[in-house]
Amino acid sequence: MPISAARASTVDPTARRPGTRLLSRLKLRHLTLLTRLGRLRSLTRAADTMGISQPAATKALAEIEDIFEAPLFVRSRQGLEPTPLGKLALVRAERMMLDLDHWGQEMEAVRSGRAAQLRVGVIPFVSERVLTPTLERLCAQGINVVLYRATTDQLLKALRGHEIDCVIGRAAAAVGMNDMWHEVLYTQRPALIAHPALAKRMARTKPDWRLLANVDWILPSSATPIGNMVTELFTREQVRPPVARVETYSIDVIAGMLRNNQNLLSIVPEDIAIDMASAGGVARVKWDWNWELPPVSLIRQVRDLPLDVEESFAHIVREVCAALMQPEQGA
Template sequence: MSAKRENWDARIGRRIRLRDVHVFLTVAQCGSMARAAQQLSVTQPAISKSVADLEFALGVKLLDRGPQGVAPTDYGKAFERRGLAVFDELRQGVSEIEFLADPRIGEVRLGCPDTLAATLLPPVLERLSAQHPGIRLHIEQTNPVLPDVRQLLDRSVDLMFGRLGPPFGEEVHSEILYRDPMVVVAPVQSKWARRRKVALADLVDERWILYPPDRTPGIFIEQAFREQGLSFPHAIVLGYSLQLRDMLMMTGDYLTIVAASAVPVLNAKRDTVRILPIDLGRNATARPVTIVTLKKRTPSPVVDVFIGCVRAVAKEIKTQIGR
């Protein structure tokens, strides 16, 4: 046996307890031993002892203590990062065993913006529940502009949906599912919906519901107006809510720009809107919808099942919108 292996067995392997690692990770995330004790339903002295035992086993200081709480040292940050990965692998191992024992059950943790939760997710859930009714989906709302991949890196979600293509970073993988063009839509009772020919310039002074022009996809929409020599319209409403668009479009008084895949959602209850024959330019028509995962993380079987459903639905959407 090598000296290195002997050192691991004697100094670390036999001394590090899983519970102590769990306690340390909780303290690091809470930033306070008192809050960690409350979260774990144990006494603060028990928390202090677990951290001290772990520091003794490793031979380094993991936490800096101060009047404002605790913060990981450089050693602590490194151990926290690896510790989170270890517990994630353990969680996935338990999930895999449960799925192998009963393929009908399991949990998937998904980071998803509201816009995709309203368009891509419903048909995915319909397919998933039909094939695997026992699988539960836990959804974390993410930034509609740019997914925060830290949720992936700290293993709080298994995968994410996004509307921007790669690169997201060296540690993550981005797969383009389909390209979802932006389209101008008008209420069915609008005079614009009845016209065969209409230009963007004709619509500048109309009542608009638009995305903020300083953020995606509003940046691309502002560019589309600018490329045609037009200023960004004075929108009555600026925001991302598809539900609000749905409610306001029913009044017949507004125009809006949405992803093509959102049009069936707006028309779900009744025939509400029509797509106007307006080209918004390449940047607005080539926006990818992506699925984002960690490169060095093997998906559990239940996550693989979910991804399979997503790809199948994405293929159908791609056919519908021709992208």
């Protein structure tokens, strides 16, 4: 065998990977400097916040650009502006620093006797009958939970930015995201809700889309699944969609306004409508909907090695949702 061939066979295949240069040379101080430059756009201010001199910061930036083999910033009147490669570096550096921060929090949790910390994003239209038993079982396992409520698109942005660990939301918003994995937990049907007095009046009349269009509405934004659904339904019936008097995703606000206004309608998932009616002051309006909302799903990042705390959460929320759906399926 030729000597050159023998030498080639011993070369570490990982040495040819694009990330090898970063793994071998990129340091924590480089990541820190990148995140500070991304926020401050000034070497002087970044150096001050890191407690180093400007020449040291300049040298560190030169090292970073040597690693990337291209400039990451250009000077402008507004300060340092990232190049396209610099924008990518800033996003990745920010995520890596967040991961390290969360790692530190998890280590502290374990040292103090708790299992871990889980950051969960949940859309507003998930019933407390799902959330409460899920959170109780997580806490019983010693897992600390930080709960975030927002729309699915907002939560997915936080998930991709490593600000939260997993999401209970609408999987339709995650379509095409190859770095996201999701599983359906349960489906939801829409329900019309109103003040009990308005619900009684509407029960005595024949369903009429034009009548609905002339009633005052409180709705989520038209960019959300329910808001978009309302627009589609009225358009399909060749009726101009109503303009919401108030746009909100807040269950508390919707319930409060319906209790205080006998001429106001809203539409929410059926399980949320049941919760509201049980609390009092809100009633369901009988209406046939030939439509279902996008299913509620558990959405997680694709990982080579799933985190134990995420697996525990997934197992618990599956069981809670399955138990919640059983009576409905048997009806």
